Amino acid sequence: MKRHRKHLHGVTSIDYYACQSGLRQWNGCYKVCAAIVILILCLLLDNPWVSMAVILTMGVVNLRGNGVSFPVYLGLLKIPIAFLLLGGLGVALSISSHPIEPMSISMHWFYLYVTRETLMEALQLFLKAMGAVSALYLLALSTPASELTAVLRSIHMPKLLVELMYMIYRFIFILMNVQQGMKNAAISRLGDADFKTSCTTFGQIGGNLLILSLKKANTYYDAMISRGYEGDFPFWEEKKSVKAWQLVILGLYITVLLLIAMITSVIDK
Amino acid sequence: MRDEILNVQHLSYGYPSGHLALSDISLSIGSGERIAIMGSNGAGKSTFFLNLNGVLKAQSGEIYYQGTKISGKELKELRRHVGFVFQDADSQMIASTVQAEVAFGPMNLKLSRDEVEKRVTQALQYMDLQSYRQRPPHYLSGGEKKRVSIADIIAMQSEIILFDEPTAALDPLSADMLEQVLADLSREGKTLLISTHDVNFAYRWAERILVFDRGKILADGNPLEVFLQEQVLEQAHLKKPEMLKVYEILSAQGLIKQGSYPREAGELAKALIG
Numbered sequence: 001m002k003r004h005r006k007h008l009h010g011v012t013s014i015d016y017y018a019c020q021s022g023l024r025q026w027n028g029c030y031k032v033c034a035a036i037v038i039l040i041l042c043l044l045l046d047n048p049w050v051s052m053a054v055i056l057t058m059g060v061v062n063l064r065g066n067g068v069s070f071p072v073y074l075g076l077l078k079i080p081i082a083f084l085l086l087g088g089l090g091v092a093l094s095i096s097s098h099p100i101e102p103m104s105i106s107m108h109w110f111y112l113y114v115t116r117e118t119l120m121e122a123l124q125l126f127l128k129a130m131g132a133v134s135a136l137y138l139l140a141l142s143t144p145a146s147e148l149t150a151v152l153r154s155i156h157m158p159k160l161l162v163e164l165m166y167m168i169y170r171f172i173f174i175l176m177n178v179q180q181g182m183k184n185a186a187i188s189r190l191g192d193a194d195f196k197t198s199c200t201t202f203g204q205i206g207g208n209l210l211i212l213s214l215k216k217a218n219t220y221y222d223a224m225i226s227r228g229y230e231g232d233f234p235f236w237e238e239k240k241s242v243k244a245w246q247l248v249i250l251g252l253y254i255t256v257l258l259l260i261a262m263i264t265s266v267i268d269k
Numbered sequence: 270m271r272d273e274i275l276n277v278q279h280l281s282y283g284y285p286s287g288h289l290a291l292s293d294i295s296l297s298i299g300s301g302e303r304i305a306i307m308g309s310n311g312a313g314k315s316t317f318f319l320n321l322n323g324v325l326k327a328q329s330g331e332i333y334y335q336g337t338k339i340s341g342k343e344l345k346e347l348r349r350h351v352g353f354v355f356q357d358a359d360s361q362m363i364a365s366t367v368q369a370e371v372a373f374g375p376m377n378l379k380l381s382r383d384e385v386e387k388r389v390t391q392a393l394q395y396m397d398l399q400s401y402r403q404r405p406p407h408y409l410s411g412g413e414k415k416r417v418s419i420a421d422i423i424a425m426q427s428e429i430i431l432f433d434e435p436t437a438a439l440d441p442l443s444a445d446m447l448e449q450v451l452a453d454l455s456r457e458g459k460t461l462l463i464s465t466h467d468v469n470f471a472y473r474w475a476e477r478i479l480v481f482d483r484g485k486i487l488a489d490g491n492p493l494e495v496f497l498q499e500q501v502l503e504q505a506h507l508k509k510p511e512m513l514k515v516y517e518i519l520s521a522q523g524l525i526k527q528g529s530y531p532r533e534a535g536e537l538a539k540a541l542i543g
Contacts, residue, residue: 015405016405016408019365019366019404019405019408020405024403144365144366144405145365146364146365146366146369147365170363173407177359216360219355219357219360220360220363222319222324222355223353223355223360223361223363224363225323225324225348226319226322226323226324226348226352226353226355227348227352227353227361227373227374227377227421227422227425228345228348228349228374228377228378228425229377230345230377232377234376234377234379235364235369235372235373235376236364236368236369236372236373236376236385236389237369238368
């Protein structure tokens with residue numbers, strides 16, 4: 001299958017990569033469990049070395065296994081990185097009325113200062129969260145929504161919630177397609193000529209989006225009804241069994257993370 | 270005379286806005302017929318299909334499937350026997366792989382897993398889609414999506430299949446493939462109803478043409494009968510098929526066998542050569 005065939009952004013690209021991922025054929029429950037276990041380890045061990053190992057290994061798996069190109073992966077990480085940097089800044093910086101060593105910046109009325117401890121704390125927090133985010137990307141980039149709903153169903157999540165979740169997920173794509181089409185049509189008629197026009201165009205697209213999506217939603221519903229939909233999504237689920245070697249890999253990976261945690265904590269002492 | 274499969278009596282349907290989309294439609298459809306539905310935009314073709322499929326419920330009138338009157342409970346039955354291929358293939362796509370997409374209908378019919386698998390495999394084979402099995406349908410090309418949307422309905426094994434403007438937005442290659450599939454389905458005894466604006470296609474393919482105009486049936490007959498009625502063509506804004514025009518010109522000059530009415534190039538050649 002061709003990869004990177006289309007230039008896609010944001011949510012659409014996540015869905016696209018999940019559909020063509022090399023890990024697509026792995027059992028859905030396994031992927032969910034693996035991602036959650038890694039995430040929890042990252043948070044509980046609270047060890048910067050473990051976090052770095054997770055960020056690195058998850059990066060490799062996402063690039064190689066899930067077939068996401070490096071620039072795209074970087075693009076996906078950009079948003080969480082921006083948030084974490086801002087959050088980290090808040091942790092690292094403190095306020096004081098007099099200058100504090102080793103580094104403080106005068107803000108006329110008060111001093112902003114950074115100590116080694118707060119800096120380390122911020123760095124550790126950043127790495128921990130990035131590890132968790134990478135683990136979640138492992139899940140998001142390898143498991144399409146329909147497979148996730150199948151997993152939720154198998155752990156007996158209420159049917160209503162699961163189906164609602166899937167429908168909402170589908171409709172996000174419908175909305176985005178409709179919006180993209182209108183935006184292109186508007187731009188081709190110079191709807192973005194200057195800032196004021198852009199704003200008007202944006203407003204008009206917003207208004208039309210509602211009407212058009214309602215119409216689309218109706219057609220979609222008709223199409224479902226005509227194929228025998230009776231308020232229930234009995235989706236076809238492929239039987240993907242968990243292979244022994246996959247469990248072994250996960251086991252080894254967890255052991256290695258625990259070992260890293262143990263060794264580094266011994267050294268630190 | 271063919272066995273009657275569907276009978277519509279005095280069907281009227283109005284949209285909530287008050288616009289009457291269908292008024293007093295009555296007709297009988299024989300098993301295995303190839304019917305083209307024509308008429309300008311807004312003539313009621315799509316509404317008619319949605320009614321035949323049991324998606325919309327008419328305010329008055331009855332539909333009989335193989336002699337059984339369809340009401341309330343049997344609406345679901347009707348959807349089982351009548352498949353609907355939507356104009357916009359995208360609006361049909363629900364699942365995230367072609368396989369799951371084609372399986373959606375059979376799963377809704379509450380068939381066993383083995384039976385669903387069998388039907389999906391058959392339908393994919395029929396539309397030459399085996400290699401697309403694991404692909405996400407949303408990212409396929411227009412022609413491929415159309416094929417998936419037809420496989421969706423083939424897997425449900427409906428006796429009657431409705432196509433809403435199937436050739437719209439298809440490239441010539443996909444359109445040829447579609448005509449081939451229609452021929453195959455017809456040979457297997459399926460009853461096919463196709464709404465189309467393509468007079469040439471209707472003239473060559475259909476054995477019966479229904480012309481809709483403002484919610485009423487304006488004409489109902491074999492292609493020749495319909496296309497020879499100048500007044501019908503004018504009222505429904507239909508053009509005469511090219512083959513028929515060519516025949517009429519040649520016929521006026523006495524250059525072609527009288528009454529041969531060729532419907533495609535091969536038949537024209539035969540009528541000319543002898």
